[in-house]
Amino acid sequence: MSSFNQQSIDQVSNNAEVLDALFSDVRSDEPGLIDQNITKVVLNTLPKKVIRTRKRSVLFDLVGLTLGLIAAYFFFDIEQIFVSSMSLIPESLSITVANIAAFFIGSIVLAFVAFWAGEKASK
Amino acid sequence: MQQLDDTILIELAVNKNDQRAYGELVNRHQSNLRYSMRQLTDWNETLADDLVQDAFVQAFKQLHKFRNKAKFSSWLYRIGYNTFLQHVRKKQLITESIDDQPLAANDSLISNDANEDSDARSDLHQRVAKLLSQIEPERRSVLHLFLHRQHTQQEISDIMGIPLGSVKTHISRGRKALQSNLHAWQG
Missing domain, CATH: 1.10.1740.10 (RNA polymerase sigma factor, region 2, helix turn helix motif)
Structure with a gap:
């Protein structure tokens, strides 16, 4: 190995040690920053409208679902909807490449829509 | 409380x-x-x-x-x-990478001069921040977490939500960049 190469390796090794020593110094010397009204400013900036907590969120969803079901019972002909829905189911189903492709594409689209709606709702 | x-x-x-x-x-x-x-x-x-x-x-x-x-x-x-x-x-904060462009020796970030030792000590944190500022943001954050906060590579991956391989690359290349900068300073 040439002396030049050895010197380069020594230099790199030396720099690595210097870097570690530098960060070691900084770490041990890290100042504890005094709270210069940061807490006060943050608390004053928090949204006034209280975020919905997990329990409350579930409660809202359950109440909404119940009210929706009650409204549906009085305003819609449930029996007719059921019969109409059942009539949509085909008596026989032929499995073709086109059907499978349509099924997968439909599933993917629905999954994306559900994901997007979930992400939007969580923001 | x-x-x-x-x-x-x-x-x-x-x-x-x-x-x-x-x-x-x-x-x-x-x-x-x-x-x-x-x-x-x-x-x-x-x-x-x-x-x-x-x-x-x-x-x-x-x-x-x-x-x-x-x-x-x-x-x-x-x-x-x-x-x-x-x-x-x-x-668009200026984040010119030093990966390809090490600082010149006279742009020293850490003084080696004994007379400036006390100044360098008081400015140590700012000088390290200056050193890190030459690196692109994601790599800078990885280096801060690794070299300063001493998190493991897996922890950094979890904290930043980036693949472990990217963390390893950032550390390897980032260290080289920082060392290169120190090399330029040492002349």
């Missing part, structure tokens, strides 16, 4: 909407986060504090999503880092 664990304070803030509990969390973690943000922003104290305030507000909005699998400080850092990234994207 000061005696309570982070987990309990979070529960109080989320389930009871106790803002005093959240205030205690802010008070407890503001120093570390502000220091980290200063290291990421080339020790721009005003900018760092603004980012920290934004991060704490964002954290409050998302507090119900926090899971105790991670430490609150790590989760908070991630929000702070994302806030910093958003700022960088908006303002």
Whole structure:
């Protein structure tokens, strides 16, 4: 190995040690920053409208679902909807490449829509 | 309130909407986060504090999503880092990489002169921030977490939400870049 190469390796090794020593110094010397009204400013900036907590969120969803079901019972002909829905189911189903492709594409689209709606709702 | 664990304070803030509990969390973690943000922003104290305030507000909005699998400080850092990234994207903070362009010897970041030793000591944190500022933001954050906060590579991957392989690459190349800069300084 040439002396030049050895010197380069020594230099790199030396720099690595210097870097570690530098960060070691900084770490041990890290100042504890005094709270210069940061807490006060943050608390004053928090949204006034209280975020919905997990329990409350579930409660809202359950109440909404119940009210929706009650409204549906009085305003819609449930029996007719059921019969109409059942009539949509085909008596026989032929499995073709086109059907499978349509099924997968439909599933993917629905999954994306559900994901997007979930992400939007969580923001 | 000061005696309570982070987990309990979070529960109080989320389930009871106790803002005093959240205030205690802010008070407890503001120093570390502000220091980290200063290291990421080339020790721009005003900018760092603004980012920290934004991060704490964002954290409050998302507090119900926090899971105790991670430490609150790590989760908070991630929000702070994302806030910093958003700022960088908006303002296009100057982040010229030193990977391809080491600083010249006379642009020294760390003085080797004995006469300037006390100055270098007092400015140590700002000088390190300056050193880091020459590196692109994601790599800068990885290096800060690795070299300063001493997180493991896996922890950094979890905190920043980037693949482990990317963390390893950032550390390897980032260290070389920093060493190269030190090499330029040493002449």
